Amino acid sequence: MGPRVVLAVFLAFLALGPAILPEFYVTLLNYIGLYGLVALGLVLLTGVGGLTSFGQAAFVGVGAYTTAYLTTTQDLPAALALFGSSPWLALAAGLLVTAAVAWLLGAVTLRLSGHYLPLGTIAWGISLYFLFGNLGFLGGYTGITGVPALSLFGFELADTHHFYYLIWAALLGAIWLTGNLLDSREGRAIRALKGGTIMAESMGVDTARSKMVVFVIAALYACVSGWLYAHLQRFVNPTPFGLQIGIEYLFMAVIGGAAHVWGAVVGASLVTLLKQWLQDWLPEVLGTTGNFEIIVFGLLMIFVLHRARDGLWPLLAKLVPEGAGERTAVPAAEPLSRRAPAPAGTVLLEAVDVVKEFGGLVANDRMSITVKAGEIMALIGPNGAGKSTMFNLVSGVTEPTSGEVRYCGERIDGLEARRIAQRGMGRTFQHVRLLPAMSVLENVAIGAHLRGRRGVAAAVLHAERAEEARLLAEAARQIERVGLAEHMFAQAGSLALGKQRIVEIARALAGDPNLLLLDEPAAGLRYLEKQALAELLRKLRGEGMGILLVEHDMDFVMGLADRVAVMEFGQKIAEGVPEEVQNDPGVIEAYLGGVD
Amino acid sequence: MDLQIALLLGQDGIVNGAVYALLALALVLVFAVTRVIFIPQGEFVAFGALTLASFQAGKTPGTLWLLIGMGVAVAAIDSFSAWQSRRPRRILQVVGWNLAYPLLVGAAIRYGAPQEWPLALQVLFAMAVVVPLGPMIYRLAYQPLAEASVLVLLIVSVAIHMALVGLGLLFFGAEGSRTTPFSDASFQLGDLMVNGQSLWVVAASAALIVVLYVFFERTLYGKALRATAINRTGARLMGISTTMAGKLSFLLAVGIGALSGILIAPITTVYYDTGFLIGLKGFVGAIVGGMASYPVAAAGAVLVGLLESFSSFWASAFKEVIVFTMIIPVLVWRSLTTHHVEEDE
Numbered sequence: 001m002g003p004r005v006v007l008a009v010f011l012a013f014l015a016l017g018p019a020i021l022p023e024f025y026v027t028l029l030n031y032i033g034l035y036g037l038v039a040l041g042l043v044l045l046t047g048v049g050g051l052t053s054f055g056q057a058a059f060v061g062v063g064a065y066t067t068a069y070l071t072t073t074q075d076l077p078a079a080l081a082l083f084g085s086s087p088w089l090a091l092a093a094g095l096l097v098t099a100a101v102a103w104l105l106g107a108v109t110l111r112l113s114g115h116y117l118p119l120g121t122i123a124w125g126i127s128l129y130f131l132f133g134n135l136g137f138l139g140g141y142t143g144i145t146g147v148p149a150l151s152l153f154g155f156e157l158a159d160t161h162h163f164y165y166l167i168w169a170a171l172l173g174a175i176w177l178t179g180n181l182l183d184s185r186e187g188r189a190i191r192a193l194k195g196g197t198i199m200a201e202s203m204g205v206d207t208a209r210s211k212m213v214v215f216v217i218a219a220l221y222a223c224v225s226g227w228l229y230a231h232l233q234r235f236v237n238p239t240p241f242g243l244q245i246g247i248e249y250l251f252m253a254v255i256g257g258a259a260h261v262w263g264a265v266v267g268a269s270l271v272t273l274l275k276q277w278l279q280d281w282l283p284e285v286l287g288t289t290g291n292f293e294i295i296v297f298g299l300l301m302i303f304v305l306h307r308a309r310d311g312l313w314p315l316l317a318k319l320v321p322e323g324a325g326e327r328t329a330v331p332a333a334e335p336l337s338r339r340a341p342a343p344a345g346t347v348l349l350e351a352v353d354v355v356k357e358f359g360g361l362v363a364n365d366r367m368s369i370t371v372k373a374g375e376i377m378a379l380i381g382p383n384g385a386g387k388s389t390m391f392n393l394v395s396g397v398t399e400p401t402s403g404e405v406r407y408c409g410e411r412i413d414g415l416e417a418r419r420i421a422q423r424g425m426g427r428t429f430q431h432v433r434l435l436p437a438m439s440v441l442e443n444v445a446i447g448a449h450l451r452g453r454r455g456v457a458a459a460v461l462h463a464e465r466a467e468e469a470r471l472l473a474e475a476a477r478q479i480e481r482v483g484l485a486e487h488m489f490a491q492a493g494s495l496a497l498g499k500q501r502i503v504e505i506a507r508a509l510a511g512d513p514n515l516l517l518l519d520e521p522a523a524g525l526r527y528l529e530k531q532a533l534a535e536l537l538r539k540l541r542g543e544g545m546g547i548l549l550v551e552h553d554m555d556f557v558m559g560l561a562d563r564v565a566v567m568e569f570g571q572k573i574a575e576g577v578p579e580e581v582q583n584d585p586g587v588i589e590a591y592l593g594g595v596d
Numbered sequence: 597m598d599l600q601i602a603l604l605l606g607q608d609g610i611v612n613g614a615v616y617a618l619l620a621l622a623l624v625l626v627f628a629v630t631r632v633i634f635i636p637q638g639e640f641v642a643f644g645a646l647t648l649a650s651f652q653a654g655k656t657p658g659t660l661w662l663l664i665g666m667g668v669a670v671a672a673i674d675s676f677s678a679w680q681s682r683r684p685r686r687i688l689q690v691v692g693w694n695l696a697y698p699l700l701v702g703a704a705i706r707y708g709a710p711q712e713w714p715l716a717l718q719v720l721f722a723m724a725v726v727v728p729l730g731p732m733i734y735r736l737a738y739q740p741l742a743e744a745s746v747l748v749l750l751i752v753s754v755a756i757h758m759a760l761v762g763l764g765l766l767f768f769g770a771e772g773s774r775t776t777p778f779s780d781a782s783f784q785l786g787d788l789m790v791n792g793q794s795l796w797v798v799a800a801s802a803a804l805i806v807v808l809y810v811f812f813e814r815t816l817y818g819k820a821l822r823a824t825a826i827n828r829t830g831a832r833l834m835g836i837s838t839t840m841a842g843k844l845s846f847l848l849a850v851g852i853g854a855l856s857g858i859l860i861a862p863i864t865t866v867y868y869d870t871g872f873l874i875g876l877k878g879f880v881g882a883i884v885g886g887m888a889s890y891p892v893a894a895a896g897a898v899l900v901g902l903l904e905s906f907s908s909f910w911a912s913a914f915k916e917v918i919v920f921t922m923i924i925p926v927l928v929w930r931s932l933t934t935h936h937v938e939e940d941e
Contacts, residue, residue, distance in 0.1 A: 050745075052747055108928045119879065120924075120927060126920050130913075131917050134913040244758070286766060290762075297755075306740050
């Protein structure tokens with residue numbers, strides 16, 4: 001039985017559900033669908049984007065209260081009356097309000113470290129709960145009654161059974177859209193967030209924007225869930241939108257498996273059923289009433305994080321043999337347009353008197369280097385000489401304290417890494433920063449991020465397939481170019497470290513750079529692999545690429561580089577062709593120690 | 597609003613702010629040393645207050661059972677690993693602290709009629725029951741995940757918060773309690789009536805802050821915690837056990853939490869879930885300090901206390917909304933002053 005069969009059986013069960021199940025279970029499935037929709041947003045946010053929110057229940061509340069208020073209030077001001085005339089227009093209003101709130105919350109927290117967003121959402125969740133309970137026009141703690149039933153093409157969905165289909169259509173639709181999004185250029189940018197913001201930014205991803213996209217989408221899913229809830233229940237009060245419910249939503253996503261869309265459905269089902277059962281059973285055992293199920297949920301959650309941090313979905317998925325779905329071929333597509341190559345000999349990179357201080361420590365002291373098109377420039381020096389700092393200054397990871405960095409004559413110091421990448425500088429990392437669970441092809445395609453332009457809307461509908469094919473074809477071409485064609489569909493994490501470094505080069509090449517910054521590319525390579533790498537770099541040089549190389553392997557550097565700069569204690573102590581540098585007394589002393 | 601009301605509100609704000617400041621300091625400490633955002637801090641405020649209230653009502657506090665239960669779990673796990681690594685003396689130590697100690701405290705409470713004890717002894721025993729829960733929770737929930745991301749640790753914190761709120765309801769019921777004040781005295785200070793308990797809160801908070809300062813500046817353990825906060829790997833290379841540092845910071849944080857609860861229990865009714873909001877207000881202070889600066893966090897917390905008391909006068913229904921919205925401008929300011937993208941661990 002392959003995955004498709006399992007999915008078909010599941011869908012058939014869902015379709016027949018209301019006909020064969022007792023009323024009670026249909027109601028439960030309704031709630032599972034509503035909660036699953038919120039949990040799906042958290043999968044996108046937490047499992048994929050590496051962010052989290054405890055305030056999703058508040059977004060559910062925004063959806064529910066917006067429609068309840070608009071559709072039940074008489075004499076609305078003219079501007080709002082239109083939105084109140086139909087629940088469907090009220091949904092649109094709810095989505096607008098939600099997007100605005102999510103954008104605002106995101107704008108103030110997403111640029112900060114990862115824990116500010118969850119803390120911000122806790123504050124937001126509590127504030128909104130008290131706001132719902134204290135605003136007179138929202139009915140205070142008693143809430144709003146008399147919310148109208150939904151109707152679809154003139155057919156009133158007043159019955160649980162009818163509503164069931166609407167809820168599950170919404171959830172399955174959202175799963176489909178989410179799956180589409182993740183399998184796209186924008187989706188790769190979102191998945192790249194987990195590889196660290198520095199890597200993603202260096203590949204041209206605007207990480208603040210990608211984070212905002214997932215946060216807003218997660219909030220919109222929650223809003224839709226709230227809208228459905230209001231019209232299913234036909235009344236709203238603040239209770240289901242408090243912080244504690246917000247935390248339960250997160251539990252659903254984590255227990256189900258936050259890294260996979262179906263984890264949301266598994267988690268929502270499990271938590272809903274368990275809650276139902278515990279609420280009957282625990283008070284009986286403990287002899288007193290109260291919501292004691294939260295004790296069990298808390299402990300279960302800790303257990304899951306200790307023992308199965310990816311949640312239950314991966315364990316369930318193992319039961320089904322692997323089948324279709326994994327990519328095994330790259331569609332042929334028209335090549336992407338390339339940037340104009342720089343004529344050989346033009347100065348690409350020029351750093352002048354760059355100083356970088358960390359507190360009192362001077363990591364780079366008046367460093368100057370140049371790299372021309374069609375040459376390999378090597379930066380060498382003992383450990384701690386400041387080579388990596390120099391690399392980070394040039395590529396925009398940090399800003400110099402003083403001095404100038406120019407790329408093709410334009411000042412780039414102080415620019416963000418992604419803007420420097422946009423100008424045609426590609427880089428690799430000393431500590432490999434690939435996404436181990438993604439295929440080599442997808443990892444390399446992240447490097448081509450800036451060469452596509454279709455946005456989120458096109459991605460969720462898969463309306464950007466032509467561009468996507470061109471991006472993947474380009475990634476495939478670069479993988480072949482570096483000689484890793486046989487590993488194209490393998491998980492990047494399954495490759496040996498040396499090969500992972502080569503994947504990083506392919507990823508940098510996918511951005512169509514004129515200047516390539518390589519941080520210790522030969523580390524961990526075997527002799528033949530090093531020769532192949534040297535061959536590749538010579539070929540790139542022949543095509544007019546400028547290459548700045550930080551490397552420890554002297555044989556590799558001296559046989560390859562056109563010019564070498566040597567750093568010690570943050571300063572350049574020598575520069576020249578390899579033979580000059582090798583015979584420089586200062587360099588020999590730096591490497592071998594002087595005789596006092 | 598006349599001056600008298602303003603003074604009264606100011607007094608209220610400072611008293612609450614002093615407690616929030618203590619909690620904020622504990623949160624910054626735990627975050628710096630372990631990278632754990634210690635959401636359950638507030639539950640220990642409630643546990644401290646309600647354990648004392650149980651003594652005064654002549655009941656055995658449920659927290660005692662939690663202490664014994666967690667002690668058994670820690671003793672089992674740690675003895676097993678000590679047995680595997682053939683360290684018999686370590687077993688003795690583990691069993692002593694996690695099994696014998698809770699049972700001794702339990703026996704004293706069970707057979708000693710704490711209702712009759714002087715207040716100071718009641719407070720001492722309330723602390724003796726609640727404070728060891730800190731290191732035990734660190735051992736059971738956080739230590740296996742010590743190298744996980746801040747996000748995972750945060751989710752664990754929230755899970756513990758949920759479990760402890762549920763346990764609080766089970767142990768103490770839904771009714772709130774108040775305890776006997778430390779002092780019945782009250783003074784007339786110009787137009788202002790100052791009651792003794794308020795002075796106790798402010799004085800105890802100030803004293804505790806001084807004690808913490810001395811601890812961090814003057815003692816080896818305090819310096820070890822600071823070293824761990826600055827650089828975990830470096831501290832480990834210097835022979836500082838990060839596990840010890842984690843347990844110690846949890847011990848301090850829970851101690852501060854429980855003591856805060858004991859201090860405020862005579863002036864506010866404490867319910868099983870009161871602690872959460874109190875703890876979060878400490879958080880707002882800690883966020884003002886960027887989760888890193890102790891003095892700024894403490895100042896922020898006092899500001900939260902003042903804001904809360906004045907907004908409870910002008911717009912009492914929206915008190916919580918106003919207090920929690922206060923972090924928005926702080927975050928905006930932090931966001932604008934952060935130039936480059938920060939790399940998360």
